[in-house]
Every structure is written in C-alpha cells, then in structure tokens.
Amino acid sequence: MIEELDRAGLLPSITFIFSRAACDDAVSQCLAGGLFVTSAEERLEIRGIVDAHFPDASSEELRILGFASWCDGLERGIAAHHAGLLPAFKVVVEQLFQAGLVKVVFATETLALGINMPARSVVLEKLTKWNGSVHAAVTAGEYTQLTGRAGRRGIDTQGHAIVVWHSELDPDSLAGLASARTYPLKSSFKPSYNMAINLIEKFGTHRARELLESSFAQFQADRSVVGLATQMRRSEDAIDGYQEAMECHLGDFASYMSLRRQLSDLEKDTKRDGVRERRNTATNFLNEVQRGDVIVIDAARRSSVPFVVIDEAQDMDDPRPRVMSQTRVVKRIGYTDVGDQGRTIGQIRLPATFDSRSPKTRSWLADQMSVIAKSAPPAVPTEKISDSKIDVEISRLRKAIRAHACHGCTDREEHVRWHERIYSTQREIDKLESRVATRTSSIAKEFDRICEVLTELKYLEKSSDAHTVTDAGLVLGRIYGELDLLTAECLRSSIWRELTAEQMSSAVSTLVYESRRDDDRDTQNIPEGSLGIALTEMVYKWGELKDIESQHRMDSLREMDPGFVWVTLKWARGQSIAKVLKSTDLQPGDFVRWSKQVIDLLGQISLASDDPKLAATARSAGDLINRGIVAW
Numbered sequence: 001m002i003e004e005l006d007r008a009g010l011l012p013s014i015t016f017i018f019s020r021a022a023c024d025d026a027v028s029q030c031l032a033g034g035l036f037v038t039s040a041e042e043r044l045e046i047r048g049i050v051d052a053h054f055p056d057a058s059s060e061e062l063r064i065l066g067f068a069s070w071c072d073g074l075e076r077g078i079a080a081h082h083a084g085l086l087p088a089f090k091v092v093v094e095q096l097f098q099a100g101l102v103k104v105v106f107a108t109e110t111l112a113l114g115i116n117m118p119a120r121s122v123v124l125e126k127l128t129k130w131n132g133s134v135h136a137a138v139t140a141g142e143y144t145q146l147t148g149r150a151g152r153r154g155i156d157t158q159g160h161a162i163v164v165w166h167s168e169l170d171p172d173s174l175a176g177l178a179s180a181r182t183y184p185l186k187s188s189f190k191p192s193y194n195m196a197i198n199l200i201e202k203f204g205t206h207r208a209r210e211l212l213e214s215s216f217a218q219f220q221a222d223r224s225v226v227g228l229a230t231q232m233r234r235s236e237d238a239i240d241g242y243q244e245a246m247e248c249h250l251g252d253f254a255s256y257m258s259l260r261r262q263l264s265d266l267e268k269d270t271k272r273d274g275v276r277e278r279r280n281t282a283t284n285f286l287n288e289v290q291r292g293d294v295i296v297i298d299a300a301r302r303s304s305v306p307f308v309v310i311d312e313a314q315d316m317d318d319p320r321p322r323v324m325s326q327t328r329v330v331k332r333i334g335y336t337d338v339g340d341q342g343r344t345i346g347q348i349r350l351p352a353t354f355d356s357r358s359p360k361t362r363s364w365l366a367d368q369m370s371v372i373a374k375s376a377p378p379a380v381p382t383e384k385i386s387d388s389k390i391d392v393e394i395s396r397l398r399k400a401i402r403a404h405a406c407h408g409c410t411d412r413e414e415h416v417r418w419h420e421r422i423y424s425t426q427r428e429i430d431k432l433e434s435r436v437a438t439r440t441s442s443i444a445k446e447f448d449r450i451c452e453v454l455t456e457l458k459y460l461e462k463s464s465d466a467h468t469v470t471d472a473g474l475v476l477g478r479i480y481g482e483l484d485l486l487t488a489e490c491l492r493s494s495i496w497r498e499l500t501a502e503q504m505s506s507a508v509s510t511l512v513y514e515s516r517r518d519d520d521r522d523t524q525n526i527p528e529g530s531l532g533i534a535l536t537e538m539v540y541k542w543g544e545l546k547d548i549e550s551q552h553r554m555d556s557l558r559e560m561d562p563g564f565v566w567v568t569l570k571w572a573r574g575q576s577i578a579k580v581l582k583s584t585d586l587q588p589g590d591f592v593r594w595s596k597q598v599i600d601l602l603g604q605i606s607l608a609s610d611d612p613k614l615a616a617t618a619r620s621a622g623d624l625i626n627r628g629i630v631a632w
C-alpha cells in the first residue's frame, strides 16, 4: 500500500490504525519488507537530526527503548506515532515529518488531536475502532477530524483520504461519513470538587453558579435546547391553526370537548377498576375451591353450568384448578372463565382411588353433579357494587354533553377530529417542555450536589444559602485531578504520615494512573508494611466518599488504580528502566507520561499540605522519580 501511495505521489501520508501494537507492527513489516521512501541525502539528514537529539546513543536506556530499529525506520522515512512512544521520540518523529523527511507514519487517533503534522494523504485502516469494550464505528466527527489532516496548506491543492477496503466495509456508511458536513460537538466539561471550591472562594456561591450556567457545557446543552424550543414553537403554531379549524358556529367547542374527555376518562377508570375487581374475585374463588367441590359459573344469558373440582389450583397468582363438567369433559379453568360469577353449590366425596380417566367414574360423577345442581339454590343476581358517586357524575356529564350547544352541530365529528389533533400536539409539547427543563441548568444542579457533598465533608460551610470555604477546603482548592477529593481526604487524615518518600510516590500513583484495560487491574498484589496499610486505608476512604456521593446522587469519583504501584516503587528505589518495565506491558512512553503526572500531583500535595513533614516527603518523592528518561 505504501509503495502504491508513493507511486501515486500521495506521500507524505498518515495511516491511522486504532491500536498501538498494530502501528508498531506496521513499521516492523515495512522494515522487514525492505521498504524505504527516502533518498541517500535524506537519510544522512535524518541521521544528523536524530544524533543531535540523542548524543549518547549507546546508553542502556536507549537500547531498552529499541533505539536502533527506530532509527532504521526513521532513515527509511517510516515511523509510528502513538501515546506509548517516549515523548522525546515523538518530538523527533513530528519534526522529521514536518521537514518532509519521514513520509510514512502509522498513528493511533491520538495524533489527530492537536499535533501539527499535515499530510498529503490520510489512510484509515478501517471504520471501526476498539474503544476498550466494543468495536465502535468511527463517527462522522472522528472521520472529519482524522481525514482533516490530508492536504498541506500552501503545498497541496487537495488532500486525499483513503479507506482500506475489506469485506465488511459498507460503502454506504463510508459515503455517509464522508459527506457529513456538520456533526454534534460533545462537551466533556464537568464541574469538579476542586473547581467548585475555587469558584466559591473567588466569586461566592451565587456568582459561581451563574458562571457555571453560562459555561461552555451549558452553551452546548442550550444549543440542543434551542432545537427543542423551535419544535415547541412550531407545535404551538399548529395548535393555533387547529383551534381555528375546530371553531363551531353553535358554541364553544373546546368546552364541549372538555366534557366529553372528562366522561371518557371517568368511564375508562371505572372500567379498569371493574376489570381488576373481577379478576381479584375470580382468583380468590379459584384458590379457595377444594377437591370434590361442585361449582357453578352463573352466566348472564345462559343457564348455570356445574363443574366438579378434581384437582385444586397450584399457582396462587393464576389459579387453574382441574374440573370435570356435566358433559364429562375434564379441563382446567382460570379466572377468565369464572369472572365474578363463581359459587360453590355442594360437595361430592371423591374416593381416594378416584381415577378421572375411567368412564365409569366419570358417569358416576356426572350423575352426582346433576343431583346437586338440581337442588341448588338459583343464582341470586349479584347486586352491582358500584360507586354511586361516580355513577352520578357520569350521568351528570352525559346530560351536560347532550345539553351543550355544540352537541347538535352537523359538523360535530369533523370538529372532534381537529380537537384530537390539538390534544395530541399538546401532549407532544408537554413532553418537550419537560425535556427542556431537565437540560437547562443541569450543570447548576450538578454544582449544587457538589456543594452538598463538600458541605457534608466540611470543605464548605453553609450559611443560609451561600457557602464559605473552610481551611480544609483551601487545601482541596490546590489539588487538581480526577481524584481531587480523595487526595484532599488523604491529606486531612493521617494515612500518609508514616510513609517514606518512595512509598509516598507509590501511594500517590494510584490517584493518577489508569490502566488501559480492565484486566490489568487486581492482578497486582499489594505491597506489605506501611505502604500496604496506607493503600488499604485509601481504598476504605474511597468507599466512604462513594457512599457520601451516592447519598447526594453523585457519581464522579473514579476508582483508584493500583496498576502503577510497583512500577513507581521500583523506579523511586532507583532501579533501571529495563528492570522496572520488565514485568509489565507498559510502553516506555506510557511510563514517562504517568510518571510525570505522579510528579505533578506530588508537587501539588507538597504545596497544599499544611503538615511540613508530609510536604517535605512529597517533595522528595517527586525528586526520586524525576530522573532518567522521565526527566528527559
């Protein structure tokens, strides 16, 4: 494919492959295939640039990082670019690509974000990507963002986007992606605990709330609200039109319809109640009948038919006893057969050896039944138990409807149809209205919940409807990151007080690191001693905070991740990068990136903590891991 692109003059190109390993594989394949897209002069130039970046090319660290084969690829004009790459390597790849020396880059979609590497062509390996749990289709937004790199400003008149064909590729969906001009932008903005503290500290509760409401995320939400509002206005206009069409020359048709609707609602209700009541009566009756009972079901227009119960019901909720009829048919009956018309008229003693399949037994049973049925009292017409109040209301409504001026209109049913339209449109509007209500001020509501949690934990103090930031709150205000609240809680308690600098860096790593796959987690055993105790206490603390969050209908704290604990501990103890990475599947780039974040959080902790000893430990913890390739 690369050779094809080269022949077609479509280099430099970026090929997006949605997995780091596959990017590296692609480079290896190119190297194994002896591919190169650079001239001898270009190769010299590349070598010079790389040497300038890495003067000590023979160091052990560079050997670990696969420096030699990486250089080989660069000289041939081929490289990978993904988050697992060491930052220093990435810089070189970007520089060489911009200089037109590296012409073939295999990248994950992280390249699509913010890095200036325009290409002549962009290749998409496929239109699905692994998002951690499923293979999701590339969205129109992603497609636009990825292919947006094709075409270099001032060099190319047009860019080329190429999608690699494979059997599952759906040309129609590709056409759909390629022609989509607009796509919804989704904001990932969410107010955090730290943000709430700092906003309240600076502006007070009310202004902070206002600021959040007018923030970008709210703007995003409102844009969809604008759409809903337009829809609502259109529906309301439609209703105006329908109302005009519904007008009756005889009187106020809306009031006439209101009477009719009241009547039908009332009738529906009583009918529903009636059905439920009949079912209850029947169920109770069928549950109570016993073996040998002779029962009749009084039908309104037929004479009562007797049955004898052969087997009692099993299922309390849907009792279906087995019975034999006067005509010697054996069957099961349920509540729909009985309604509220079942009654027991007598008893036949069934012998223990009773066999309902025997014709002789059946005829004996039928005879017994008819004797009992003949002497049974006739059905007493059950008095219809109905709420007389409702009956009165129903007849009042009926009268009012007949008396209404519009009742006699010859166009009445025509008016009714217009009314039905108004009614259903109004229901649509009601639905839209509640959707708008939940969307607007959703961020302010989130902010209120955050304040509740912070007040409960005494980071904020509530006075009437405003808050003041407590001393603990000021500490939280200096901690940034997803687990800001947990970090502040750890500082406030004595969890970290006994830790050495090495242990501290390791403990803090759980607040920063996130495994790429879920199965990375829990495979690590927890270190023993004071570090292990501290980690366990942190998990408890996390659990407490989760409880408090859920009491306030929040779910913002992500889980701690112990996946970086051992790596950080070993690195802090001064082990070599080779040793540290040996038993993990971390790539050097990941290691450096996470380590820098751990250093950053340690720095925040040392500044925020009001315990001088802890602050000093955090500082030296940061210094311990800020060495070697992390410090490059």
Ligand SMILES: [Zn+2]
Binding pocket: 247, 248, 249, 250, 406, 409, 410, 411, 412, 415
């Ligand atoms: Zn009319």
